[in-house]
Amino acid sequence: MAIALGTVLSAQTPLSYPATRKSDVVEDFFGTKVADPYRWLEDDNSAETKAWVEAQNKVTFGYLEKIPARAKIQERITKLWDFEKFSAPFKRGKRYFYSYNTGLQNQAVLFVTEDPKAKGRVLLDPNTLSKDGTVALSGLSLTEDGRLMAYSVSVAGSDWQTWKVRDVATGKDLSDEIRWSKASGASWLKDGSGFYYSRYEAPKEGGALTGVNNNHQLCFHKLGTPQSEDKLVYQRPDQPEWYLGGTVTDDGRWLVISAGKGTNPESSLFLQDLTKPGSPVEPFLDKMDATYNVVDNEGDRFFVSTNQGAPRNRLVAIRKGHTEPSAWTEIIPQAKGKDVLESVSLVGGRFVATWMRDAHSAIEFYDLKGKKTGTLALPALGTAAGFGGRREDQETFYTFGSFTYPGTIYRLDLKTAKSTVFREPKVAFKSGDYEVKQVFYPSKDGTKVPMFLVHKKGLKLDGQNPTLLYGYGGFNVSLTPSFSVSRMVWLEMGGVYAMANLRGGGEYGLEWYDAGRKNKKQNVFDDFIAAAEWLIAHKVTSTPKLAINGGSNGGLLVGACLTQRPDLFGAAVPEVGVMDMLRFHKFTLGWGWKSDYGSSETKEGFDTLMTYSPLHTIKPGVKYPPTLITTGDHDDRVVPAHSHKFTATLQAAQAGPAPILTRIETSAGHGAGKPTAKQIAERADVLAFLVKNLGMKP
DSSP, rough: OOOOOOOOOTSSSSSOOOOOOOOOOOEEETTEEEEEGGGGGTTSSSSSHHHHHHHHHHHHHHHHTTOTTTTHHHHHHHHOSSSOEEEEOOEETTTTEEEEOOOOEEEEEEESSSTTTTOOOEOOOEEEESSOOOEEEEEEOOOTSOOOEEEEETTTSSOEEEEEETTTTTOOOEEEEEEEEOOOOOOTTTTTSSSEEEOOOOOOOTTTTSSOOOOOOEEETTTTOOOOGOOEEOTTTOOEEEEEEEOOOTTSSEEEEEEEETTOEEEEEEEEEETTTOOEEEEEEEEEEEOEEEEEEETTEEEEEETOOTTTTTEEEEEEOOOOOOOEEEOOOSSSSEEESEEEEEEEEEEEEEEEETTEEEEEEEEEOOEEEEEOOOSSSEEEEOOOOTOSSSSSEEEETTEEEEEEEEETTTTTTTTEEEEEEOOOOGGGGGEEEEEEEEESSSSSSEEEEEEEEEOSSSSSEEEEEEEEOOOOOOOOOOOOOOHHHHHHHTTTTEEEEOOOOSHHHHHHHHHHHHTTHHHHHHHHHHHHHHHHHHTOOGGGGGEEEEETHHHHHHHHHHOTTTTTEEEEESSSOOTTTGGGSSSGGGGGGGGOOOOSSSSSHHHHHHOGGGGGSSOOOBBBOEEEEEEETOOOOTTTTHHHHHHHHHHHBBBBSOOEEEEEEEEEETTTTTOOOHHHHHHHHHHHHHHHHHHHOO
16 A cells, blocks of 8 residues: 655645555446546545545645634634524414524534424433434424424434434323334324335445435335334335435325335336325326325315426326326417426415526415415525425414525515514624625627626725635525625635536526436536626736636536636535546446436447546646635445546646645545534635635635
């Protein structure tokens, strides 16, 4: 094992990196031989990989510790982060439930109260479940009467969930425990006698974080019995890549089973009549030809949000046994413009529709026949979410936030349609000093792409503004305005924040998404590169002052653009990225991403992936910009091997003096549930890296 630690030299001298052993692994893809010299880094349990991780971190933290601004940046992020944070409350029975963080707690605490204006009492404090805050609450479900709570926890950022049951009145756990659940919620029977959940078979020894997960199972757990007695409700051995989920309708009559293949947008629905013991699971909308989401039901008539015949979504009523589109009743039609019907809830006897309008929210009310009855005024260009509850409720809660508007909780009186501030965070910064605007720029093929710009008022367009360009562009995910403490620190230091709404996302519906996946994935990278070029052409910034950032699929985005246009950027920070496009499907749930990427298992897929796979498009002898690659050692979504192999290859290829570093977080995963302390430290390190490499003097 050859891992020799070099010393960190001056800024003018290239860093000395740990030596990374090369193996002679070569794989043949349809007659093309592809070397994979660092495949040994895929074994996250090996002593050699662990030593490599330790050696890389030593170089990285040695570099970061020498940045003068780092300590003050972390201090400022910590100070700004220290404000009370509430979630929107929801009601079950006579009780309200919400989460609360005093400011710097590693995990938010779950509270219960009978008066939503009163604090109530602690129901579950995840901070007591581990010394370092790495055990997180990942899911919860209450019985109809609010008497019992099923809740799941995850450890060190893993996607694996362990479910338990807590008595709400006493705060004590019952004996129930369910393991090896993943990609799952919980849904109780109306009488509270048990709940539905989804799971996989237990992984092989040592394979919990990397082994492939197939054959999702929907199970029923009867309260007070061991998991070994849980009933298998539905599985599809003929469809090993299906995700399965079960939800009991509010009236308690139906179990709605949803099935989706990987991350394909298409889904199927199946029904089981819970009023008839032993009734079979029956097909309902089972063609897997569009998205189908049940909003509510009236007997055997279901209100369904779908993109069938409407790429930007519509709401229809479908009666069981009459599922041909010609028999549907359209309630809320697809918008005539570009707006996307993002979500619908039925609460207080009306539909609350959340529309996405050029990547920000608009809220409208409709009666049960689809007549528009009103619009909810929002305080700024931003993002609204929530509006949950039951049909009989007379109130609902929602959150609203934007780039300079911290997430505020509102109470909506459903009788009067009046909205009032319920909880308003107090953050120690002056939002009035900043401005937000939206621009539209042309991509390589002429497509108009929206981009948000956030900066201090009175910005000088002299090409000298340090700018952080962020993107995602995949999986039908939409980027909308949100508040971030670390982003505010970036703005305070004089930085510009730019967020591009690339194709591959869901900002304009199915057609926008389709234009950025599989053999059209290059459109996403073209959109991002065009955003950078627009910022430079309009003298917002210049190459030495421009950094790019993204996580997960956005990490792939940054990796691909970094290798395609290394001359365009002053720095790059790809986080938890998908970097090896030939092998992503061989780990955990990676096979599910074939809907976006295709696969190297086919000649067409291989040919496409090889044109942009970040790992395989690195060229020796190229001067790459300063790059900080981040990952977590417990990431079982995008396994850390992606980042490890990319790091080793980029370090070996680098021809210039710019640093190629990797920051590998321990006891952390893909991001969900990460403790506050780890979040602050990571964001401070990213900003410190950018401050140094973009020549900022904050």
